[in-house]
Amino acid sequence: MIYYALSRDSVIHMTSLESMNAVKPTWENLLYFSGVTLLSIGFGDLLPVGLIRLFAIIEGAIGILLPSAFFIKSIYQEQVNIFLSSRDE
DSSP states (O other), X not given: OHHHHHHTTSOOXXXXXTTOOBOOOOHHHHHXXXXXXXXXXXXXXSEEOXXXXXXXXXXXXXXXXXXXXXXXXXXXXXXHHHHHHHHHO
């Protein structure tokens, strides 16, 4: 939604910095860019320009931190369960 709102005022994606070809802000392009950024794939075929670069950095960080937090929580919970089961014996 943020990408769509910002795309109404200006160009937010380009295909390359050399050619400066603007990308049409369709739902498909915006969803594709968001998915590639969130999953930290970063193909490089769509480049954010302007203020959208900040949101792309935040979204990329979320894409890295969220699975890491889930993994750490799973490991921690397993360790707690092992500790509690050994304490009961």
